[in-house]
Amino acid sequence: MTAEEDQTSEEDSQPGSQSSAPSALLPSGASVGEVPGPAGEAPKLPGAHECIIEVQSLGKSYGSIIALRDVSTTVKAGEVTCILGDNGAGKSTLIKILAGVHESSEGVFKVDGIVRRMGGPRDALALGIATVYQDLAVVPLMPIWRNFFLGSEPTRGRGPSRRLDSAVMKRITRSELLKMGIDLRDVDQPIGTLSGGERQSVAIARAVYFGARVLILDEPTAALGVKQAGIVLRYIAQARDRGLGVVFITHNPHHAYPVGDRFLVLKRGRSLGESEKKDITIEQLTTLMAGGDELDALAQELRRA
Amino acid sequence: MPAAAATADERLATTSWPARMMRRPEVGAAVAAFIIFVFFSTTTDAFLTVGGASTWLESSAQFGIMAVAVALLMIGGEFDLSAGAMVGTTGLIVGVLATRLAVNIWVAVLVALVAAALIGMLNGWLVVRTRLPSFIVTLGTFFVLQGINLAGTKLVTGQVSVQGFSSVAGFYNARWVFGSSTQFGGFTLQISVMWWLLFTAVATWVLLRTRPGNWIFAIGGDENSARQVGVPVTRTKIGLFMTTALAAWLVGMLQLFKTSTVQASTGVGQEFIYIICAVVGGCLLTGGYGSAIGAALGALIYGMTLQGIVFAQWDNNWLKAFLGVMLLGAVLVNNWIRQHAEVRK
Ligand SMILES: Nc1ncnc2c1ncn2[C@@H]1O[C@H](COP(=O)(O)OP(=O)(O)O)[C@@H](O)[C@H]1O
Ligand SMILES: [Mg+2]
Numbered sequence: 186m187t188a189e190e191d192q193t194s195e196e197d198s199q200p201g202s203q204s205s206a207p208s209a210l211l212p213s214g215a216s217v218g219e220v221p222g223p224a225g226e227a228p229k230l231p232g233a234h235e236c237i238i239e240v241q242s243l244g245k246s247y248g249s250i251i252a253l254r255d256v257s258t259t260v261k262a263g264e265v266t267c268i269l270g271d272n273g274a275g276k277s278t279l280i281k282i283l284a285g286v287h288e289s290s291e292g293v294f295k296v297d298g299i300v301r302r303m304g305g306p307r308d309a310l311a312l313g314i315a316t317v318y319q320d321l322a323v324v325p326l327m328p329i330w331r332n333f334f335l336g337s338e339p340t341r342g343r344g345p346s347r348r349l350d351s352a353v354m355k356r357i358t359r360s361e362l363l364k365m366g367i368d369l370r371d372v373d374q375p376i377g378t379l380s381g382g383e384r385q386s387v388a389i390a391r392a393v394y395f396g397a398r399v400l401i402l403d404e405p406t407a408a409l410g411v412k413q414a415g416i417v418l419r420y421i422a423q424a425r426d427r428g429l430g431v432v433f434i435t436h437n438p439h440h441a442y443p444v445g446d447r448f449l450v451l452k453r454g455r456s457l458g459e460s461e462k463k464d465i466t467i468e469q470l471t472t473l474m475a476g477g478d479e480l481d482a483l484a485q486e487l488r489r490a
Numbered sequence: 491m492p493a494a495a496a497t498a499d500e501r502l503a504t505t506s507w508p509a510r511m512m513r514r515p516e517v518g519a520a521v522a523a524f525i526i527f528v529f530f531s532t533t534t535d536a537f538l539t540v541g542g543a544s545t546w547l548e549s550s551a552q553f554g555i556m557a558v559a560v561a562l563l564m565i566g567g568e569f570d571l572s573a574g575a576m577v578g579t580t581g582l583i584v585g586v587l588a589t590r591l592a593v594n595i596w597v598a599v600l601v602a603l604v605a606a607a608l609i610g611m612l613n614g615w616l617v618v619r620t621r622l623p624s625f626i627v628t629l630g631t632f633f634v635l636q637g638i639n640l641a642g643t644k645l646v647t648g649q650v651s652v653q654g655f656s657s658v659a660g661f662y663n664a665r666w667v668f669g670s671s672t673q674f675g676g677f678t679l680q681i682s683v684m685w686w687l688l689f690t691a692v693a694t695w696v697l698l699r700t701r702p703g704n705w706i707f708a709i710g711g712d713e714n715s716a717r718q719v720g721v722p723v724t725r726t727k728i729g730l731f732m733t734t735a736l737a738a739w740l741v742g743m744l745q746l747f748k749t750s751t752v753q754a755s756t757g758v759g760q761e762f763i764y765i766i767c768a769v770v771g772g773c774l775l776t777g778g779y780g781s782a783i784g785a786a787l788g789a790l791i792y793g794m795t796l797q798g799i800v801f802a803q804w805d806n807n808w809l810k811a812f813l814g815v816m817l818l819g820a821v822l823v824n825n826w827i828r829q830h831a832e833v834r835k
Binding site: 307310320321322325326327334335336337338340349351 | 695699707708711714716718721
């Protein structure tokens with residue numbers, strides 16, 4: 186086995202061309218050939234508001250635990266689908282199915298209108314579905330530019346002289362982050378020295394650069410303060426404006442409402458319904474999330490106290 | 491945006507050249523090596539002579555090759571306690587094949603190489619497969635190898651060493667590669683020193699300039715993250731264990747052809763010295779941070795002290811005490827560096 190097979194032979198890609206999401210920039214191993222089904226075509230960037238992911242009646246059980254039951258939603262290009270719900274509602278389970286980590290026990294999972302069965306995260310990546318997990322998949326002690334390209338490093342030279350193209354790596358890292366509005370003093374510093382919001386943004390910028398069409402973010406704002414959360418929300422909006430479909434998981438309606446186009450509320454593994462933004466107000470969303478009656482009861486109780 | 495560019499430049503200037511230097515893991519080892527060099531140069535007569543320098547360089551070289559390999563492994567987040575015993579195993583394989591079974595010396599050397607590669611692969615495979623700490627897995631391999639080295643040698647030779655290499659055909663040819671030396675005036679440059687420098691240079695290149703090097707830092711720093719972004723974790727880890735095994739083979743050959751004899755106990759007990767050299771050279775015990783040059787400097791410190799104590803005619807056992815102090819000091823310094831590199835929110 187050699188390092189050859191993981192190679193992306195990507196020389197000096199032009200910063201600024203990423204909005205067209207060239208498939209050559211997909212991470213290593215994301216070869217389309219691995220995707221089961223009638224695939225084989227490179228992921229294309231759909232027009233705005235075109236449906237990329239469509240799931241119908243998804244269900245997932247872990248042994249006897251039913252974590253998800255009869256959930257349907259869509260993810261469209263240039264739109265943000267928010268998945269809301271309390272702890273244990275099944276949000277992570279749902280996005281793990283979308284990301285190819287788990288297979289659904291029931292239901293239909295379509296990408297670009299074609300029914301897919303994901304064999305793993307790499308299959309999802311090959312279809313342009315990238316996930317930024319809560320732990321961000323960064324290595325704290327490594328410099329930002331090495332983290333940015335980790336697993337898909339561009340190289341130059343042949344044979345024994347083949348080496349990381351560090352000049353290009355640093356330049357692209359810098360310009361990609363600048364595009365997201367992050368102006369870093371030094372891409373050589375360990376990524377662990379960045380703030381939580383900045384690290385989140387680097388992870389998002391990385392997914393966008395490597396040709397994601399759909400960006401799945403698992404509670405990106407959960408651990409952040411108000412200001413940092415605001416920064417991340419701005420990047421979500423930016424990714425959306427660049428034509429990506431975004432799946433934004435949160436338990437905070439105040440984070441979801443300003444950027445979301447569509448809201449799916451989960452409770453105990455079931456869908457409480459999906460609404461377009463025009464059909465719902467933030468108050469209704471909050472009430473729905475808290476389980477309506479329960480919140481009214483709580484309001485009553487608090488008022489009396 | 492001229493304003494943004496100006497601020498960026500201004501902030502860049504704060505990471506000055508000395509600050510960048512201080513970020514390197516091997517800085518501490520370089521300073522310590524310099525101090526020890528000056529100390530023995532001034533307190534003993536023999537240390538700074540050409541003969542003296544030949545001695546401590548050679549002594550550093552064999553530890554250095556192993557320390558560099560072990561450093562790569564430690565940066566990748568693993569340990570290999572079988573590395574020392576494996577030095578003995580490779581030498582004994584050559585010894586038994588060449589002197590008892592009349593196998594061609596080059597073939598014997600090659601067989602030992604393949605054996606080392608397989609043992610390394612087995613170590614790596616066991617660690618990856620069982621997900622057990624490599625500390626335990628390679629402790630097992632260590633005992634197995636130690637047992638085979640001793641019992642096997644006794645079984646074949648009736649002694650605890652293999653001798654009689656001078657009558658082996660082609661021995662002196664192979665010696666040119668593994669056991670020769672060159673004279674410059676009074677200075678004897680052992681070929682092991684050249685191997686050490688070469689190995690350190692290649693390891694540094696791989697670590698800092700290639701994709702596998704990037705992966706080594708990543709799997710040692712955060713294995714899960716590395717896996718999520720598509721780093722071939724299994725392959726990289728097995729490769730690291732094989733590299734350590736190949737270094738053990740190289741050192742086994744260097745020792746065999748230098749001394750024309752192999753003891754069954756060769757290498758046993760040295761595995762910790764390799765680890766100490768790597769740690770003194772800036773490797774974190776927790777993985778993800780370190781340097782090959784640092785490990786080479788750690789070995790240089792060890793080699794200089796080993797010989798310096800002899801030149802100073804002190805009791806040899808002071809070396810152990812010194813080693814302990816160096817290790818504790820290095821761990822404290824490394825920890826401090828790590829905290830400053832990682833925590834800042
Ligand atoms: N791997 C698993 N094995 C068994 N149960 C699980 C597993 N993952 C999640 N669950 C259960 O499924 C339910 C939904 O969990 P999850 O999707 O993580 O919720 P959320 O992300 O909304 O907090 C919970 O009851 C959780 O305990
Ligand atoms: Mg969750």
